[in-house]
Amino acid sequence: MFQAIVSASTLRDALDSVSVLVDECKIRLNEDELAIRAVDPANVGMVDLTLDAAAFESYEADGGVIGVNLSRLEDIAGMANTGDLVHLELDEETRKLHIQIEGLSYTLALIDPDSIRQEPDIPDLDLPATIVVEGTHLDRGIKAADMVSDHIGLRVDEADETFHIEAEGDTDDVDLELGRDDLIDLSAGPADSLFSLDYLKDMNKAIPSDAEVTVELGEEFPVKLHYEFGEGMGHVTYMLAPRIQSD
Amino acid sequence: MFQAIVSASTLRDALDSVSVLVDECKIRLNEDELAIRAVDPANVGMVDLTLDAAAFESYEADGGVIGVNLSRLEDIAGMANTGDLVHLELDEETRKLHIQIEGLSYTLALIDPDSIRQEPDIPDLDLPATIVVEGTHLDRGIKAADMVSDHIGLRVDEADETFHIEAEGDTDDVDLELGRDDLIDLSAGPADSLFSLDYLKDMNKAIPSDAEVTVELGEEFPVKLHYEFGEGMGHVTYMLAPRIQSD
Amino acid sequence: MFQAIVSASTLRDALDSVSVLVDECKIRLNEDELAIRAVDPANVGMVDLTLDAAAFESYEADGGVIGVNLSRLEDIAGMANTGDLVHLELDEETRKLHIQIEGLSYTLALIDPDSIRQEPDIPDLDLPATIVVEGTHLDRGIKAADMVSDHIGLRVDEADETFHIEAEGDTDDVDLELGRDDLIDLSAGPADSLFSLDYLKDMNKAIPSDAEVTVELGEEFPVKLHYEFGEGMGHVTYMLAPRIQSD
Structure with missing residues (x-):
């Protein structure tokens, strides 16, 4: 189960931070936050993103994982004006993400998370x-x-x-x-x-x-x-x- | 005989509506309006444009037909600033169109109208x-x-x-x-x-x-x-x- | 010896006027002005530029000549904001030009002036x-x-x-x-x-x-x-x- 409403600009900032490294990623829909970890194909750069439930207008999730094409999702978020809200709802049966922005409905086919490169462990370094x-x-x-x-x-x-x-x-x-x-x-x-x-x-x-x-x-x-x-x-x-x- | 003065922005809007479908077109210089009908080479899209004599600062015409290269004419209209007036005058003998915009004179060679694809009949459909x-x-x-x-x-x-x-x-x-x-x-x-x-x-x-x-x-x-x-x-x-x- | 401070916009205007004709040029660091003369490879266009010492915030020079890559120097000047001052200082020993803009230091290797096309004589024509x-x-x-x-x-x-x-x-x-x-x-x-x-x-x-x-x-x-x-x-x-x- 996943259902959320978020401002277009917050969604865009989140997606941009990951899409500079990878084309596809897993999104963890945790109860209290949305989380993404990804590493680029050459294993040189990693990203660890979390977006607290409080960053959303409304947020309901129970810990699922979805796989998404980031540039596709960025294109959709790009259809919103700055003040617009983006409604996200996961259809568990069809494995599609329904996205609504001011009368515009977009049905996004998800990617099998198992086909996406494994999430990296971000090492806990103590840098001087x-x-x-x-x-x-x-x-x-x-x-x-x-x-x-x-x-x-x-x-x-x-x-x-x-x-x-x-x-x-x-x-x-x-x-x-x-x-x-x-x-x-x-x-x-x-x-x-x-x-x-x-x-x-x-x-x-x-x-x-x-x-x-x-x-x-x-x-x-x-x-x-x-x-x-x-x-x-x-x-x-x-x-x-x-x-x-x-x- | 054709002699007219029109605002650059009105001329540009008129030309743009036709140039998205065809590169060349016939312009009918009717007594009470300027009129263009055109169909794209694949016969899929048609345009029917009329610009009333009242849309011009001044307009004198007696029903002739000229053939024009639209992108050329758009480039010339693009030399005008938004508030500028464009003076158009047909030289019947040389079959050239004289265009004047704030001290700038442009002599445009016309195209033989007979060499341009025939104007389409726009069907009179009764759509529900x-x-x-x-x-x-x-x-x-x-x-x-x-x-x-x-x-x-x-x-x-x-x-x-x-x-x-x-x-x-x-x-x-x-x-x-x-x-x-x-x-x-x-x-x-x-x-x-x-x-x-x-x-x-x-x-x-x-x-x-x-x-x-x-x-x-x-x-x-x-x-x-x-x-x-x-x-x-x-x-x-x-x-x-x-x-x-x-x- | 050459040491000068000049506004970024004045430096950019000076460089632009020469770089439209040539990629490299000699700069004469005269006591009372900076001067550049250049001709394009086809000998069709020439430029003669002088920038008075008074155009600088400060200017000290003793008549040397340096050779520079213009596009490189334009890129550096492009790093400055409009109000910024550009500090220039010639290191005679290393034949490098030190450029400083608001905390940013750039060390530019100079070109041997003898390897640059000779400066043209601009003919003194009496045009009617x-x-x-x-x-x-x-x-x-x-x-x-x-x-x-x-x-x-x-x-x-x-x-x-x-x-x-x-x-x-x-x-x-x-x-x-x-x-x-x-x-x-x-x-x-x-x-x-x-x-x-x-x-x-x-x-x-x-x-x-x-x-x-x-x-x-x-x-x-x-x-x-x-x-x-x-x-x-x-x-x-x-x-x-x-x-x-x-x-």
């Missing part, structure tokens, strides 16, 4: 540095790195108490330095890791520009990015594996 | 259902149908007094239901026909979003779409042949 | 007609010509005291007539020349829409286009070779 940064700063650093390289470095300078988003190209280098005044919070520690820029660009696309992003970082360790949406009732954690530094 | 709907609703239904299929169904539910824009895909279905409250007017009757979505999408592109569209519909019969522009002095009727339903 | 026209009028004439031809004619009618931007296509013609009322200034003289539209379109892209453009013109002679930017402290002169008229 934590940076809280505005989404716009992160966006600026990623755009700058993209001018010179396919890789991006995230680094904390413990002495200066600064966070660096940097990239080294064949001839040119770029470095965005963010100090205490630019950051929302900084808990410095030994942290310097290199990542694939493509993945971080995709994750960044889903992060609302007004979001506060918590970055957990170590030395040649995965990075965790955490942000909230839906008035704090939607939670996204991305984890991205590091590239080996070659210098 | 008539729906008057806002252009924005039609647009929404067409966009929704486009997510799942190449065909679109238009149907009246006589019992519920509702108009349905619907489509059946391989796995997913979509149905926009418009009741009396959503419609400007409904004269219910037995009406359920299937159409090629490509044609309806093209016609829909030309319909101004604030237009009221009158839809005349039957059972497996052509649909007629009628709307006005140019402050009610321009009239467009589209007719679209049905596709055979397969169920 | 001078027209001063708003950038928007020039833009309109170029767009109109582009509808019918690959060439564009610029002509002064001495008797009517009008400036004509015109083009002859295979079947259609276009003529934008600008009289004394449309022009900022006109010093009439015998002037009628034909140019490649592609070059003029590129030059026009760089001209700010609110610029006053001074056009110097003769009979089958090159045209000179002059405009200013950066509050009158940046100066651009384009020179474009004529095409031979065939009538």
Whole structure:
């Protein structure tokens, strides 16, 4: 049993955060929240999303799992205007999801959850540095790195108490330095890791520009990015594996 | 003899309604109106346009016929700003159309009308259902149908007094239901026909979003779409042949 | 030695005026101005740019020459917001240009100036007609010509005291007539020349829409286009070779 009503913008933010990594996913319809965990085909990037029951206008679920085509569901959510509510109802017998938006009814065929890649376990890492940064700063650093390289470095300078988003190209280098005044919070520690820029660009696309992003970082360790949406009732954690530094 | 002055936006609305179906057309320069009838190469969609002499700032014509390249004429009209007036004057000897827009003179070579496909007779059908709907609703239904299929169904539910824009895909279905409250007017009757979505999408592109569209519909019969522009002095009727339903 | 601070918008206007003709250029870091001269690979279009020291927030230079990749430098300037200041500093030893914009550091590898095509001498022509026209009028004439031809004619009618931007296509013609009322200034003289539209379109892209453009013109002679930017402290002169008229 699953029946819910949610604002189109909250639904879109939720779907976007997952669709940057995978085309299909399992959605867990837990009693108190909707939850998605997914990993990209190359096992480099993971996402862990929860949307609390309180984020919905109404929410009733009993723990089922459905498989969905994300781009299809995003297209449907895209038919709604910003203020519109989206009604979702699962038909257990036909295994179809009925979606209603202001007089528009859409019947979405679901995918067998067993045919979808297994949900990953997001490792519980204890990373030494934590940076809280505005989404716009992160966006600026990623755009700058993209001018010179396919890789991006995230680094904390413990002495200066600064966070660096940097990239080294064949001839040119770029470095965005963010100090205490630019950051929302900084808990410095030994942290310097290199990542694939493509993945971080995709994750960044889903992060609302007004979001506060918590970055957990170590030395040649995965990075965790955490942000909230839906008035704090939607939670996204991305984890991205590091590239080996070659210098 | 043909000499006329018309607002750029009225001219553009007129040209757009025809150019979605054909690249070239005959324009009849009647004494009291400018008139175009055209059918697409596959004989599936027809358009019948009239623009009253009163829609022009000034209009003088004596019943000639000219052949024009529509995209060329649209490009020229596109050079005008919204408030600009377009001056049109036919040079009978050179068979060229002189177009003037705020100091810009354009000399357009005309096409021999005899080389253009014959104008269709728009059949005078007596269709059992008539729906008057806002252009924005039609647009929404067409966009929704486009997510799942190449065909679109238009149907009246006589019992519920509702108009349905619907489509059946391989796995997913979509149905926009418009009741009396959503419609400007409904004269219910037995009406359920299937159409090629490509044609309806093209016609829909030309319909101004604030237009009221009158839809005349039957059972497996052509649909007629009628709307006005140019402050009610321009009239467009589209007719679209049905596709055979397969169920 | 070179160290300067300049507004992002002034830097962008300067770079754009040169990058429409060439990919790489020499920049002369004179004591009282930054100067660029360049000619396109086909030797058809030339640009002569100077940006006075007064156009900078601060400017220190001693006459060096650097070679730069223009699109790279434009990308970096594109990272700045409109109000941002761009800090430029030359590292003589590493031959790299350090660029700083609001916490973002970019290290740009320079190009050996000797590997860049030689700077042209801009001939000092005494052309018989001078027209001063708003950038928007020039833009309109170029767009109109582009509808019918690959060439564009610029002509002064001495008797009517009008400036004509015109083009002859295979079947259609276009003529934008600008009289004394449309022009900022006109010093009439015998002037009628034909140019490649592609070059003029590129030059026009760089001209700010609110610029006053001074056009110097003769009979089958090159045209000179002059405009200013950066509050009158940046100066651009384009020179474009004529095409031979065939009538």
